Amino acid sequence: MPNARAASIARTASIARAASKACLRTAATLATAALLVVVGPAGAAPAAGDGLALTPPMGWNSWNKFACNVSEQLIRDTADAMAQSGMQAAGYQYVVIDDCWQVSRAADGTVVADPKRFPSGIKALADYVHSKGLKFGIYSDAGTGTCQKRPGSKDHEAQDAKTYASWGVDYLKYDWCNAEGQDTRDSYQKMSQALRASGRPIVFSICEWGSSKPWTWASGVGHLWRATGDIGACWDCKGNPTDDGLGVTTIIDRVQDLYPYAGPGHWNDPDMLEVGNGKLTPAENRAHFSFWCLLAAPLMAGNDLKAMSPEVKEVLTNTEAIAIDQDPLGMQGRKVRHDPTREVWMKPLADGSRAVILWNRGKEEATIAVEWSDVGLAPRTQAVVRDLWKKADAATVSGRFEAKVAGHDVAFLKLTPKF
Ligand code: GAL
Numbered sequence: 497m498p499n500a501r502a503a504s505i506a507r508t509a510s511i512a513r514a515a516s517k518a519c520l521r522t523a524a525t526l527a528t529a530a531l532l533v534v535v536g537p538a539g540a541a542p543a544a545g546d547g548l549a550l551t552p553p554m555g556w557n558s559w560n561k562f563a564c565n566v567s568e569q570l571i572r573d574t575a576d577a578m579a580q581s582g583m584q585a586a587g588y589q590y591v592v593i594d595d596c597w598q599v600s601r602a603a604d605g606t607v608v609a610d611p612k613r614f615p616s617g618i619k620a621l622a623d624y625v626h627s628k629g630l631k632f633g634i635y636s637d638a639g640t641g642t643c644q645k646r647p648g649s650k651d652h653e654a655q656d657a658k659t660y661a662s663w664g665v666d667y668l669k670y671d672w673c674n675a676e677g678q679d680t681r682d683s684y685q686k687m688s689q690a691l692r693a694s695g696r697p698i699v700f701s702i703c704e705w706g707s708s709k710p711w712t713w714a715s716g717v718g719h720l721w722r723a724t725g726d727i728g729a730c731w732d733c734k735g736n737p738t739d740d741g742l743g744v745t746t747i748i749d750r751v752q753d754l755y756p757y758a759g760p761g762h763w764n765d766p767d768m769l770e771v772g773n774g775k776l777t778p779a780e781n782r783a784h785f786s787f788w789c790l791l792a793a794p795l796m797a798g799n800d801l802k803a804m805s806p807e808v809k810e811v812l813t814n815t816e817a818i819a820i821d822q823d824p825l826g827m828q829g830r831k832v833r834h835d836p837t838r839e840v841w842m843k844p845l846a847d848g849s850r851a852v853i854l855w856n857r858g859k860e861e862a863t864i865a866v867e868w869s870d871v872g873l874a875p876r877t878q879a880v881v882r883d884l885w886k887k888a889d890a891a892t893v894s895g896r897f898e899a900k901v902a903g904h905d906v907a908f909l910k911l912t913p914k915f
Contacts, residue, residue, distance in 0.1 A: 545716070545761075546692075546697065546761070547697075547761075548697055548698075548699050548719055548761065549699050549719035549720065549760075549761050549762075549763065550760040550761055550824070550826070551760070551821075551822040551823075551824065551826065552720070552763050552792050552793055552794045552795060552821055552822065553589070553590055553667065553699055553701075553719070553720065553763075553794045553795075553796070554587045554588045554589055554590070554794070554795040554796070554818075554821075554822075555588050555589050555590025555591060555592055555631070555633065555667070555795075555796050555797070556574060556578060556583070556588060556590070556591055556592065556796060556797045556798070556801060557592040557594050557633075557669070557768050557796045557797075557798055558570065558571070558574075558592065558593050558594045559594035559595065559768065559798065560727070560729070560768050560769070560770055560773055560798025560799070561773055561798055561799055561800050562800075563595075563596070564595065564596035564644055565596075566593055566594070566596055566597055566613065567613040567614065568613065568614045568615065568616055568620075568621050571591060571593055571621055571624075571625070572621070572624055572625075573802050574591055574801050574802065575591050575624065575625045575628045575630055576628070577801035577802045577804075578591060578628070578630060578801055579628045579629070579630070581801060581804065581809055581813075582809065582813045583797065583801060583809075583812060583813060584628070584629065584630060585813075586812070586813040586814075586815055586818055587795075587815075587818050587822060588795070588797065588812075589630060589631050590630070590631045590632070590633045590666065590667045590699070590796070591625050591630055591631070591632055591633065592632075592633030592634065592635065592667055592669060592796065593633070593634055593635060594635045594669065595635055595642050595643055595644045595646065595671070596610070596642075596644050596646060597609055597610060597613070597614060597618070597634065597635070597646075598610070598636070598642070598646045598647055599611075599646065599647075600647060601647050601652070605652055605655055606655065606659055607636075607647055607649075607652070607655075607656055607659060618634070618663045618665075619662070619663040619664065622663050622664035622665060623664065626664060631666035631667060632663075632664060632665055632666050632667070633665065633666060633667030633668065633669065633699070633701075634660060634663075634665050634667070634668060634669075635668070635669045635670075635671065636648060636649045636656060636668065636669075636670055636671070636687075637649060637650075637670065637671040637672065637673055637674065637675070638650060638670055638671070638672055638675050638678065638680075638683040638684060638686075638687065638704075639671075639672065639673055639674035639675030639676075639678065639683075640674045640675075641673065641674040642671060642673060642674070643671055643673035643674075645674075648671075648673070648674055648675075649670070649687060650675070650678070650683075653686045653687045653689075653690040654690045654693065656687075656690070657687065657690035657691045657693065657694040657698075658690075658694050660691075660694065660696075660698065661691075661694035661695060661696035661698070664696075665696070665698060666696075666697070666698060666699065667698060667699040667701065668687070668691065668698055668699070668700055668701065669701040669703055670684065670687055670700065670701065670702060670703060670718075671703045671704075672703060672704035672705065672707070680704055680707070680708040680710075681708065681713055681717075684702055684704070684710075684714065684717050684718060685717055687700070688700055688717045688718060699719045699720075700717070700718040700719055701718060701719065701720050701721075701722075701765065701794075702714050702717065702718035702720065702721035702722065702765075703721075703722045703765075704721070704722065705722055705724060705725045705726075706721075706722060706723045706724050706725075706750075710722075710723075711723065711754050711757035711758075711764055712757070714762070715757070715759075715761075715762035716762070718762075719761055719762060719763065720762070720763040720764075720765045720794050721763075721764065721765055722765045722767060723750065723751050723754055723764045723765060723766055724742055724746075724747050724750050724751065724766060724767060725741065725742055726741040726742065726767060727741050727742055727743075727744070727747055727766070727767035727768065727770055728740030728741025728742060728743060728770070728774070729741075729770040729773035729774020729775065729776055730743045730744070730770075730774055730775065730776070731743050731744055731745060731776065731777075731780050731904060732744070732745040732746060733746065734746055740774070742767075744770070744776070744780065744783065744784045744787070745857065747766045747767060748766070748787050748791075750766075751764055751766045751791060752830065752831055754828065755791075755827070755828040755829065755830045757828075758791075758792050758826065758827070758828035759826045759827070760824070760826040763792060763793070763794055763828075764791070764792075764793070764828060765793065765794050766788065766791060766793050768794075768796040768797070768798040769784065769785065769788060769795065769796060769797050769798050769799070769812075770784065770798055770799075771784055771785050771797065771798075771799060771808060771811050771812055772797075772799030772800070772804055772805070772808035772811075772812070773798060773799050777904065778807055778811075779902055779903070779904045779905035780904050781807075781808065781811050782811055782885060782905060782906060782908075783855065783904060783905055783906045785811050785812065785814070785817060786817060786853055786884075786885075786906045786908040787841075787853065787855075787906075788821065789817045789818065789820045789821035789851070789908075790820060790821075790829035790841055790843045790851055790853050790908075791828050791829055791843075792821060792823075792826060792827065792828040792829070792843070793821065795818070795821055797812055799812075814884065814885070814887075816882070816884040816887060816910070817884050817885075817908060820843060820845070820851040820884070820908075820910070823843070823845045823846055823851075824846045825844065825845060825846040827843055827844050828843070829841050829842055829843030829851060829853070830842065830843075832870040832871065833866075833867070833870050836857075837856065837857045837858035837862065838854070838855070838856060838857070838858070838862055838864045839853075839854075839855040839857065839864075840852065840853070840854055840855070840864065840865075840866050840870055841853040841855065842866075842870065842871045844872075845910075847912075848912075848913060848915075849879075849910055849911055849912040849913065850871045850872070850873070850910070850911045851884075851908070851909070851910055851911075852866050852871060852907075852908075852909040852910070852911055853906050853907070853908055853909075854866060854898075854899055854901050854906060854907040854909070855901070855906050856901040856902065856903055856904065856905055856906070857904070858903055858904075859903040859904070860903055861900055861901065861902050861903060862900070862901055862903075863898055863899070863900050863901075864898065864899060864901050864907070865896050865897065865898035866896060866897055866898075866909070866911075867895070867896045868894070868895055868896060871911065873911070873913055875894065875895045876894050876895070877894055877913045877914070877915075878892055878893070878894050878913070878914045879892070879893065879894070879897075879911045879912055879913045879914065880892050880911070880912045880914065881893060881897050881909055881910075881911055882909060882910040882911075882912070883899075883907065883908070883909060884908040884909065884910060885907075885908055890909070892914070897909070897911070
């Protein structure tokens, strides 16, 4: 994926240039934002035809923490942990094995799971996950091989889709390595049709790193599409060769303009969560999770659920934050005000309230205010301001609300107007 990475680095640079030119937004921009609140963006389209992923999918994926170190034991233990930790009760559903479960193809072309790591076979594993009331997901690639050089699905789409359906697969993440010369749209369309033809409802997660701007074509092909290169467990790395991937802030900047394309059944995917991984601080974990909720992002935990600290579990299972992500209106939030270190973001919700993030990108504590005009409320409107991390009402006020926010942290708020 070096090309995808180079393209996304170039995109970040142009976004950064644009951002540095702007200071606080003009009144005209704010008026436009207010109008959007009323009419909604073009992309908050009606539900997709197959009724899947009407809210962003929630679950866990093996890649961010375990990479190729996957096994049936890990998946079973993770399903147990998902049930026991409160993650399942908070809404997490899909347990997804990423790359490296597959090793070869049998003489008849059927894909073969690694017999050492998955001795009971994938069907038995899916049955186990289902027995917990959870759903089961798997990974393949549109090219000849996966990114870790395992068999890809090119020219085996129908056969693989049938195999997955017979195993009880509920979710397929479909990557884009070793696909040189292939047409992106055709390749994803082919697997999309094969999954439909399999007769089993399977959520289709497109993973071509945003290279072909899938937000412009993939609604109706897949239920979610990656919008960027791989995330890393770091705050603001830029995807340089020595970085682990793209940091949380880099990804937020890259997806900020994609809000018109998200809606029920078709989501921008800023990649799986790194909450609880790497060196993210408690504030950074909170900010990362808050943003993924405000962005209506798929919430695929990427940490070791068997060994979560209480602090990490508290972030991942904050049901008030998750309710923002899962709001049935399905709008992706957007930035409504910013200066170099302080930003205000807003997501309209189905009940007429607004989720708001006051984001301190700087290192020192800062006071950040949301003006009612930023979020499409008349200045005189009284609104209850709920603090979603303190899980308490902070005020009932009109006009504006301000809070002190620690460095790299957020205040995640819900503003409910009293009409
Ligand atoms: C990347 C993908 C990652 C992970 C990895 C597996 O292309 O973006 O999320 O799936 O491949 O090799």
